[in-house]
Amino acid sequence: MFLAIVPVMLAGLLHSPAGSESWAGPSPNTVFQFQKDNQSHPWLRITTDSGRVERKVLRLDDAGLHGISTREGVRLPESIAWSRIGRIDEVLTGAGPWSKVGTVTLGLLGAGLGNALGAPSDRGGTFAVMGLMVFGGAGGYAGSRFGSRFRSERNWYIADTTRHVETVAQIESPSLEATPVANRAVLRACDRIGRNERFRAHGAFGSFEGYADIAGPQGLESLHAHRPRAGGPAVPQRITWDQIDRVEVRGGSAMRGALVGGATFAAVGAVLGMAAIALSEGTDVSVGGGAALGALYVAPVGIGLGGLSGLAIRRWVRVYQRP
Secondary structure, eight states: OHHHHHHHHHHHHHHSOTTOOOEEOOOHHHHHHHHHHGGGOOOEEEEETTEEEEEEEEEEOSSEEEEEEOTTOOEESOOEEGGGEEEEEEEEESHHHHHHHHHHHHHHHHHHHHHHHHGGGTOHHHHHHHHHHHHHHHHHHHHHHHHTTOEEEEEEEEOEEEEEOOHHHHHHSOOSSOOOOOOHHHHHHHHHOOTTOOEEEEETTEEEEEEEEEEETTEEEEEEESSOOTTOOOOOSEEOGGGEEEEEEEEOOHHHHHHHHHHHHHHHHHHHHHHHHHHOSSOOOOHHHHHHHHHHHHHHHHHHHHHHHHHHSOEEEEEEEOO
C-alpha cells in the first residue's frame, strides 16, 4: 500500500509546487495573438506560482512558454506550463522611439557637417553620406540607451482563476482544442490588426469601429469601440470571421510615400541641375550630367520626407474581403 502511494506523491511534488494553484490556459485564439506579439521577442514579466521573473520567450504554444532566457543571456532548459502562469506583462521602453530620434537628428547633423567639410574639394556628397551613416548610427545607439531608462508595462494575459485544472494534466497533454485552421486571407488580416490598430469591420452584425485586444483565426475578441456612445448598442465580446464581410485598418504607407517623394524630388533636382549647368561657364559637365547629379543629390531628401509623410497621412486600407 505504501509503495503504491510513493509514486503518486513524487509526481505531485515534481509537477505542482506546494501551495500552488493551477489554472486553465488561454484559448487557441489568445495563444495566436501572443505568438504575434512575441515575434520581436520582447522582455516579459511572468508571474507564476513561485514568484515574478523577467524573461524572454522563444516560443509559445497551447502547452506553455518554451526557450526561456534570462537577462544574463542564460537559456533555461525547462518550460513553463500555462497551469503555473497567473499573469504576463510586456516590458515597454522608450528605446525604439528615442533611437529613431537620435538617428534622424544626428544623421542630419552629420550629413550637413560632412557636406561642409567635403565641399572645398568637390566631395561634399560623399562626405555627407559618410556623415549621415556614422552620425546616424551613433545617434541611434545613444538614443536607444537613453530611451531604455523609461519603462512601463502592457498586460498580455491574466489567468482565469475561476477555472482550475490539474497541473499534471496541463503539463503532460496540451489543450485538446487545437488552434483553428483559417484561410490565408483571414491570417493576413489577423497579422495586420494589432492591439493598438484601429479598424472597421462590416458584416451581418452591422458595423464596428474600434480596437481588438485579440485578433486570431477564431475571430476578433476583447473589442473596444473607438468612440463609445452612451445608450448605444453593446459592444460584442467576439466577432467571428463567418460574420465579417470586410475589414479595413487605419494606416499609412511609408513605401508609397518614399517612392512618390523620391521621384518628385529627383525630377526637381534634375531640372535644377540642368539649369545650373546651362547658366555656368567654363564647366566640363554636360547638361545630362548635371541633371543626373541634381537628381542624385536631391532624391534622398524626397525619399526621407516622402516616407515620413506616407506614415503620417492616415487612410482606410482594406485588409480583408470575404471571398
